Amino acid sequence: MDVIDLKVVEAVARHGSMNKAAAELNTVQSNVSSRIRALEAGLGVALFQRSARGVQLTPAGRRMLPYAARLSRLLADAAAAARDDGTPSGTMEIGTLETTLALRLPLLIARFAKAYPEVRPVVRTGTTSSLIRDVIDGKLEGAFAAGPVSHPELQIETVFHEELVLVTSPAVRTLEAVCAILNLKTVVFRAGCSYRLRLDSFLASLGLVALEPLEFGSIDAIIACVSAGVGVTLLPRGVVADARQSGLICVHEVPAPFSHVETVFVRRTDSHLSSALAIFLQSVHRESGVQTAGVRVA
Known part of the structure; x- marks a missing residue:
């Protein structure tokens, strides 16, 4: 089993189709099918259940999937870290509560966007539980949520009271x-x-x-x-x-x-902290006056 095997498993599971997974991976369906069969033979368990409607994960496949998804996130973070030379650029995708967006973020985001025009801020709203789930799943770089929050995979910083x-x-x-x-x-x-x-x-x-x-x-x-x-x-x-x-x-x-209630900012402890997000969090802490060890305020 190697990195490509896990990427194939993740893509097939996400699409529920070997054909669609093959299109995403820029290969043909027969290559995807043969790799899955070889992986299943090597492990001695079936990872997918085939039917006319597509494929579904077996219990063994569901147990493997979090590791495949985690590896995909690590590869994406590795690429982002390699490209990040300290100059804020690219997309900064974060989540927030509706209340925090209305009360705290408009001016902060406007100032940040004006100071760093090469960064495209994308802000998505949700509840505390949905935002935390999206951060853990790697769908968001981080999110503003209502505290207290405790999770072994998250770094948590208090930003507002x-x-x-x-x-x-x-x-x-x-x-x-x-x-x-x-x-x-x-x-x-x-x-x-x-x-x-x-x-x-x-x-x-x-x-x-x-x-x-x-x-x-x-x-x-x-x-x-x-x-x-x-x-x-x-x-x-x-x-x-x-x-x-x-x-x-x-x-x-x-x-x-x-x-x-405390408003906290959460992000994965094993994720790359981009230059854009680091600088944005510095501005958040300067505005709020709340500082933690997680972000150095220049």
């Missing part, structure tokens, strides 16, 4: 009024959002159990629904400052440990 507040419609003026709401609903991001979990815990501390949550994909949609009296939510104070100033919502302070 946020205060969370309970957000209601203007008609709900006190926490006592929240407790009096019949059929209380929460308006939240999709499953995997850490703010959503904190909101459930806070309501439980008040003896409240909300109905099935209403899920939305944007801050604006959540604030609009809360303003209309559909339900309540938990968001960083800075994110809802304008809506509060405009009288669209009412904001309620919540006690520790529900009120304070």
